[in-house]
Amino acid sequence: MAQIERETNGQSGIGTTPILSVNNIEVIYDQVVLVLKGVSLAVPRGGIVSILGANGAGKTTTLKAISNLLKSEKGLVTKGIIEFDGRRVDNTTPNDLVSNGCVQVMEGRHCFAHLSIHENLLTGAFTRRNGKAAIQRDLDAVYEYFPRLRERRKSLAGYVSGGEQQMCAIGRAMMSRPKMILLDEPSMGLAPKIVEEIFGIVKTLNEAQGVSFLIAEQNTNMALRYATYGYILETGRIVLDGSADDLRQNEDVKEFYLGIADSNRTSFRDVKSYRRRKRWLA
Amino acid sequence: MGFFIEVLIGGLLSGVLYSLVALGFVVIFKASGVLNFAQGSMVLLAGLAFVRAQAFLGETFPFWISVAGGLAFAVAIMVIVAWLVEKFVLTRLINQSSLSLFMATIGLAFVIDELSQIAFGSEVYAVKIGIPREPIIVLTGLFDGGVLLNSVDLWAAIIAACLVLILVVFFQKTGTGLALRAVADDHAAAQSVGIPIPWTWLIIWSVAGLIALAAAVLWGTKVGIQYSIVFLAMKALPVLILGGFTSIPGAIVGGLLIGAGEKLAEVFIGSMIGGGIEYWFAYVVALIFLMIWPQGLFGERLIERI
Ligand SMILES: Nc1ncnc2c1ncn2[C@@H]1O[C@H](COP(=O)(O)OP(=O)(O)OP(=O)(O)O)[C@@H](O)[C@H]1O
């Protein structure tokens, strides 16, 4: 029941069919570790949606299940359906998915350390078959969005700053001409100012290029400022979802994820919210 | 002095072959972290496929066609082997440790050794590809009597140099080469941008097969193709330790150093201790290197930052 409710909720925002819908998926690592216990979510076309949760909640696993990168980590989607752009993709390859417009930017950036920034960006165009000229145009476009990358284009990616690596990873993903980017913890290990800059670029790419984003974040505050919708994941289950504004107003989210302790809170309400939290976890 | 130069150049030229075999190891190791124990067996297979096909074609066709046909046949065989290895060995062992992959290549070496001898015979086959055999005398103006060069060695060096040049261009200048370098750097990230890992294996094993073919033909021109050619691969190990397992320039320089070193040692030190140095010189050098410089001369500097 809760399932169906969540689905309809998930499609809030823009009215058309979602570009990505994940339906009740279960993921098992090493054939024994059950990590996702029925996760459902949807990303509207052109939307920015965020998955929030603490360490080990299953955010990365969810993104990798979508991008089909789980298999190389001995993870398997054992239940559920994943649809991207109107097509089932829960048993395809990352290559196929990237060709069809869904690309992941991995947690920890994963730039090719011994390739230059320029070469890193070029690898992003691997799946494209539409000629050098088009790729060159997009390269220029990426350099427009990330002027810092143009400055460092000859440097080995292993030697540039963390912020520049994150830009490189996003720019590289853009080079595949994606309809959707799965962005895993872009804020990880970066100074607040840089995080702001990166989210700003995400917003720009979303508005200017119409790229949809699914962003996994621990930085709840930042994510909810830029996303339109959010899902909160705890130990492999979605415990709450709603529009970014609703989530920001939610007392539990404030307390557990935004770290805003309401000084006027009575102990009664604390207990109530504790119970509510218990209920999600059940 | 003229004699020293002669030994040095002779050693460098024969070192070229060590470089080639080492190169076969390096391309596979770089891309997949697997030390391919079967590289020597691939040299044997490539060599046998070439000589036998050439001999067969030579019965009816003119010489150059038989050479070209033999090469084409051997290339096809090596690509098929790469495909089979990818399909039936590597794909099955995906995500296994590099130790189990190394063990798999040991098994593979035996399979290739046996099958290639069953299919193509196990005698000694001479390789004739039209390389002139007369020795060449150069630098007569500089040294009394000049410097005597083995022309087979000289040709081998020229051909190997061309091959290396082609490889460098392939890895540095083509899109496929870029993808292969990306895979060598970060498997997971390469997958995330859509580079299919099995495809890269197919390419990389084919490249290693072509390098094996070149080594087989050049080595075979000197001593013929026979089973013992697999031990040529053993000479590549000290080269790799010297040059680093992941470096193409390292493989080349390492091969030249070992080649020149063992010839010079044989001629100038060997006479003092009764000869035979050539057989173990490379391993002793490698051992010393392991102790003082374990990354090798050109071992990749790991970029570590958090
Ligand atoms: N390859 C793996 N094999 C086994 N278990 C794994 C594997 N990867 C992740 N897990 C487990 O799955 C759970 C979810 O991990 P996941 O990486 O998806 O969390 P996350 O929400 O992304 O956390 P973080 O914020 O730390 O990145 C964790 O308990 C983790 O230990």
Ligand SMILES: [Mg+2]
């Ligand atoms: Mg994570």
